[in-house]
Amino acid sequence: MFIIFFIISFIASVIGVISGLGGGIIIKPVLDMSGLAVVSVASFMSGCTVLSMTTMNLARSLSRPKDMLIDRTRSPFLAIGALGGGYLGNLIFDSLMTAVGVANQNIVGAIQAGILLLITVSVMIYMAHKANIKTRDVKNIFAALLIGLVLGILSAFLGIGGGPMNLVVLYYFFSMNSKEAAQNSLFIIFFSQLMSLSQTLLTGSVPLGLDLTNLTVMIVGGISGALLGGYFNKKLDEKKVDQLLMAVFTLIAIINVYNFVKFILF
Numbered sequence: 001m002f003i004i005f006f007i008i009s010f011i012a013s014v015i016g017v018i019s020g021l022g023g024g025i026i027i028k029p030v031l032d033m034s035g036l037a038v039v040s041v042a043s044f045m046s047g048c049t050v051l052s053m054t055t056m057n058l059a060r061s062l063s064r065p066k067d068m069l070i071d072r073t074r075s076p077f078l079a080i081g082a083l084g085g086g087y088l089g090n091l092i093f094d095s096l097m098t099a100v101g102v103a104n105q106n107i108v109g110a111i112q113a114g115i116l117l118l119i120t121v122s123v124m125i126y127m128a129h130k131a132n133i134k135t136r137d138v139k140n141i142f143a144a145l146l147i148g149l150v151l152g153i154l155s156a157f158l159g160i161g162g163g164p165m166n167l168v169v170l171y172y173f174f175s176m177n178s179k180e181a182a183q184n185s186l187f188i189i190f191f192s193q194l195m196s197l198s199q200t201l202l203t204g205s206v207p208l209g210l211d212l213t214n215l216t217v218m219i220v221g222g223i224s225g226a227l228l229g230g231y232f233n234k235k236l237d238e239k240k241v242d243q244l245l246m247a248v249f250t251l252i253a254i255i256n257v258y259n260f261v262k263f264i265l266f
Contacts, residue, residue, distance in 0.1 A: 013225025085152020
């Protein structure tokens with residue numbers, strides 16, 4: 001069984017580093033679809049894997065400053081906002097889980113799947129027309145903080161790291177290209193997931209039923225995927241990255257339709 005967890009986290013992390021999605025947008029829906037973990041455990045495992053992957057990617061970027069595409073004037077403020085958003089998003093998730101009870105956590109799963117489906121489809125529409133959409137170049141640090149806050153809330157609540165929301169925001173509000181958006185997205189995801197995990201550990205709200213062996217395997221998969229994804233990121237041009245994004249978004253949209261129906265009916 002642990003091999004399946006490794007494969008899921010490894011493939012998701014390779015794609016996550018190449019595209020800037022973070023990997024959680026693949027891990028969380030796939031775990032929900034497969035039934036390998038209940039909603040709360042799937043969210044926690046996804047968040048931990050994404051954090052391990054983004055940590056490795058950030059370390060790799062810092063060791064190669066010439067290849068670093070992180071916007072040093074705005075992304076730190078996005079990251080600070082994401083820290084606060086990570087706290088609030090995790091708080092909302094925990095409060096909702098408490099409200100519905102462990103026995104009814106499929107309700108939370110349905111809400112997550114529905115929101116993620118809406119976001120994914122919206123991003124696909126944007127990507128299909130982005131060549132014709134005039135972008136902005138926001139420089140106001142307070143706007144960056146607010147945008148980071150919203151991204152962090154969605155990231156932590158959905159347990160996906162950041163995914164498509166980060167990319168579209170970086171495309172539209174900061175006029176970044178695909179490769180710039182990918183690196184800056186992972187930078188933001190690192191901070192939102194760091195806060196989310198820290199809060200979970202400090203409040204003792206680690207979900208019941210968590211298998212530490214499977215979690216460890218997924219973290220190893222996340223780190224390994226980050227290394228391979230970093231290699232491929234250099235080889236692929238922006239057009240191929242965009243094509244990869246659209247293929248992933250299509251697959252994730254289909255999976256989330258399935259998950260939404262499954263959680264509602266069962």
